[in-house]
Amino acid sequence: MGAESLCAAPGFDFRARLQLAWERFVPRPREKLAPREMTTTRAVWFFIIALTAIRLSMLPTTDLEFDEAHYWMWSERLAPAYFSKGPGIAFAMRASTAVFGANEFGVRFFSPVLAAGTSLLLFYFARRLFSATAGLSAVIALNVTPIFNIGAFLMTIDALSIFFWLAAMFTFWLALEKSPYFTWYSPLTGLLIGLGFLSKYTNAFELVSVLAVLALAPRLRREFARPGLYFLLAMFALCTVPPIVWNAQHAWITLTHLRSRGGVEQGFAVHPFEVLSFLGAHFLAYSPFLFLAIAWGVIASWRRVNQQFKVLFLMWFGLPVFSFYLLLSINKSAAPNWDGLWLA
Template sequence: MMTSSSNKTPSNNALRQQIEKWKFSIAQSPVVWLIGGLLAVRLLFILFSPVDLIADESYYWDWSRRLDYGYYSKPPMIAWVNWLSTSLLGNNEFAVRLPAALLGTFGLVFVYQLGARMFSHRVGLVSMILLALTPGQTALSFLMTIDAPFLFFWAGALYGFWMLTSTEQAGWKWPVFTAVMIGLGILSKQTMLGFFPLAGLFLLITPERRAMWGSARVWLTALASLAFLTPVILWNMQHDWITLEHTASHFSENSTTWMTQFARFGEFFLGQLGVVNPVLWFAIAFTLIAAVRQFPKLTAAERYLLCFSGVPLVAIFALSATRRLEPNWPAACYPAGVILTTAVFFGRSTLTNVFRKRDVIFARSWKTGLVCTLLTYAAITIVPNSPLAGSPVDITCRLRGWKQLAHEFDELTKNEPALKRSKNPLIISTAGRDITSALAFYLPKNPLIPHWSQDDAGVLCQYDLWDKPNLKARTDAIVITQVDPKLPNSLNNSFSIWTSLGTIEVELGGGRKREYEVYRTSHAPLPESTRVENVAAKPQTKVVQ
């Protein structure tokens, strides 16, 4: 017994020493402290933020109440994540936005790891900081949109595929990791499918990696990640391939004049300066141009980063001249671009003559990024209560007024028999998906609100795919519409009485406002003239300041 005990002691001591070593290593790691501090700031900002959910956030949250394998315009990940968070924490703004902060912040760890593996610990650390100090990354770690999970998995796949193709180990750790990252990214946003051609291009243009085109590990990784598409494909087969049709509409022919194309290109370009920060964006651009010019001498790491930054960035900018694109489209291009640019800043890249004074450009990049990030937070917290509210510089208009709309709607209708009489009162919206989802989120008890589009409009949003209530079985309802509405005939003909309860105006400042009309509807044997298009008398308008 004594011998057995003494034999275990060295092993226990070794384990204890290893744990203490890990604790010390973690405690001394600047990455851990930076990530922890950044996450704390972002969580506190979400907790005390004065703004509402934007319409996309409440829309995706509404998806989470009807879990499925696919949705009208996007894969299901955003709904699944929302369901998990709100199931644990309830239906509130913090619960909705918490995953955005977690995913956006921890995704930076992959950026650090990739930069450190390719060049040095310093390059990885500074790349992580520079990317964190961009208004785009700040916003996408605050707003729970599809980009939050997508960019997390994109960064993970970027790191995983590099490790898969650069390690000589024959194990399956990196193939499995990469397949999971790509697969979950595909379930987050269709853009993740772009990873495949970019990865293939890298293998093609890098002589020492070209043989991996025949690698079973690479092909099995690709096939395993594509298997994650199975539920999305099955769902689309049952819904006439509506997601594919919606995605294709972004690339359909859109003939415009050259003046319009130039204006769109300029608008998109200026948007990118705001998403990144002007100094860092031009630093990335000059680095990528230098990489193309000096392509023959690029290392495998530099070619990898060029493939995943410069190539898609050029394609997206070319597309921006033909149609209006959202500023977040190139978001996945910037992690690789920032790492390559940081390597140039610290002389770890083979690229030469990129900047005359790289120390000065680096200092200006992070300082400008810090200022832009602070201004982003200030714009969200200060501008709504300042004379700038509603002005062209007010970026918060999309984040304001929804809670107030729900409050005024509730005040206007809470004494209506149509709502008091039933445990499941029927509220109908014809005012678009934004208003529908905002009311569903901010009204007490989070009612399920069906949306009616025009009868000949086709499928415009997820609400058009969900089953609508049987109006013949309902005696009355409350309907919210745009001002002076043209109601869908299928809805208008379902009720014989339409009584206006009033108009709600939500003032956003600077003369900008949202206006809606609210009606009580019921079944009664009254003449056709009582329907909504002929209602003349309306109660006093309610104005929300």
């Protein structure tokens, strides 16, 4: 049937259909930000650039910590995986030391850079969901958190982990905005989760968050029948190949290590004081005010989780990780940085 026949069909608005098709492939430009939002955005950029410059200047002031030195040794012997971690940290250090040399600055270079990237991602994500003011508040709260500041100075797996977690969270939201149409944000989300997994295996929990959001939001359940989700999973699966192959060649040593670190190697028992230790460590590491504010926010928002999609989305990108380590801490207290992803 030709275009003329379609135009002649009763009830068919050819121009409207053409406009709809055009908007599908060529998104409308975003509306200009209000002057106040522009001012806030500039303030955030200035704050992050200034803070990053200060952090970079401080990198050579102390010797490497044990973990940093350990990861640097890995970077001198690149491999698909290592005894306890994926290869992400080693490749990052190899890149920075290749440019700046095998010194404190070279080893730590990416820690403040990733902290800046995480802060910017958080700002733009919060601005998209709420407002520029909310984004500014989130960035300030993140950067006054003790454990985040440590990660913005010392180069550990957590700097990479939280950056990729938040990046994947953002791209997944963008993918949902395009639903029901396919978008490359879906495979990009899978890639970012995979890169996070190669940095810290805990990042695999983000798949649980993705599936939970799709399953619990009725209008999104059709995504299980669309290709976007499976492109996402396929990209993640590709990223798991290196550590799986390496572990298969090394008697699955990482699984043994994780069982030992989790305290489940000799069985599981209930130890209430371990839970208190877990909560107390979080109370201090994340600052008492922020930890209580987040706890109160979760409790206050629980009734609205099925009424407001933003609440559901944010809730399920934090709960799985925190809940898992809280459950694990019934037996043996988990370190506060193990589940740091819930902060994002």
